[in-house]
Amino acid sequence: MNFQQILIILYSRKYLIITILLLTVGTITALTLRMPKQYIATASLVVDQWNVDPVSGASIASQVASSYLGTQVDIITSHNVAVKVVDMLRLTENTLLAKGFDAKHYKGDMRDWVAEHLIKHLEVLPSRESSVIKLNFSAKDPQLSADVSNAFAKAYIDTNIELRAQPARQNADWFDEQLSFFRERLEQAQNKLSDYQQKHGIVVMSEKVDLENDRLAEISKQLVDSQSHTYEMLSRKNQLLLSKRKRQFESPAQKGDSYESIEEVLSSTFVQTLKGDLARAEAKFAEVSKRVDKNHPQYKQAYAEMISLKDKIDQEINTVLESIGNNATTAQQRDERLLSALGDQKEKVLQLKQQQNEISVLNREVENAQKFYDNAMQRSVQTRMESEASQSNIAILNPALMPQNSAKPNVTLNILLSVFLGTLLGIGMAFIAELLDRRLRSPIDMAEQLGVPVLGVLSAQKKRKSLFASKRSVL
Incomplete structure (x- = not known):
């Protein structure tokens, strides 16, 4: 054909x-x-992706736009948001919806049924090139369509805030529990440090250690000086002993002069005074011995005076020599006392250093406990602020207005479709x-159906040619 x-x-x-x-x-x-006419109201939302958290100020990784907007679409069409819309507009009290509710066939309550009914008439259209989401809601009542569309926008924003605040609220409660634990640990560390300080009478450890170190250095210096002095005293004592041994083999005249080189004898004022008196007595005795005989009273008196001065000088020299030995013994005893004091001071300093190390450990425990407590306090305050935050990254760009014309049914479109159909x-x-x-409507039909050639086509009207007549006769 x-x-x-x-x-x-x-x-x-x-x-x-x-x-x-x-x-x-x-x-x-x-x-x-x-x-029935259907009216569609459209509300536009802007979903902004935060790069910085408004509470903590921390940077937030940007999310993939497609997946993020897809998640927001699922939240908008969730039953939770729809229930909020039902409660917000009190749609369970709507008479038209109440008539359509069939309690026998629907197992849930009317509130859930209305919520599912709203979701069926809601259309969410995310933009492909921007962060704008359009909410289209169709209803028989134009005012109801606008109200429901705006209610969905507001309920979605409230739900978004709840989804952000609910985990933060749980975290804040957990941090509050941990905060009491860290506070208890801090108090225990502080009490332990305080008890240790009271037990050992420590107020300022560093100053006490410095003071005892200064005392140790002073005792060490005194001991060194004392040992030097003792060494000097022992050297003089040894020199005196050596002189005494030599005097055993010296003449009486030499014995008196053997101690002349000793410093203490030379520095003794009394000895030097006696020597001066002795020199005058010897001069007087020499003069008297020239004038009188040895049996003369003046001779005997001068000789006795000279011998008396020599005895006093010997006694005074012996006293000086004894003082040298006593000083050496005293110096040795002082060295022993200083050495004992030095040992005690060293032990005290070592004990203080051990206490200082223990104090450092306890202070470190207090610092760590304080650090944990401060971090927990900071996170607790931050999460508590996040749980009470009412900010959202979603804003209503264009609220839904009551539509003036019905969107369904489209009479013109339906007529065009009916013409085509x-x-x-x-x-x-x-x-x-x-x-x-x-x-048979044409020569072609006769040739195909009957299988005979067509010789010509006769028209019913002579003046008017047939529409399908051939211009030339077929022979």
């Missing part, structure tokens, strides 16, 4: 096609006019009728 045959068939069945087209258009138009049905019915009642 060629295109010319198709046109002939359609032209022959034109009344059937027109009838079906008119019936289809009339039926769809009547149904469209009888359909009626045309297709008419053409289809024309072909079906042609198959059921096949006729």
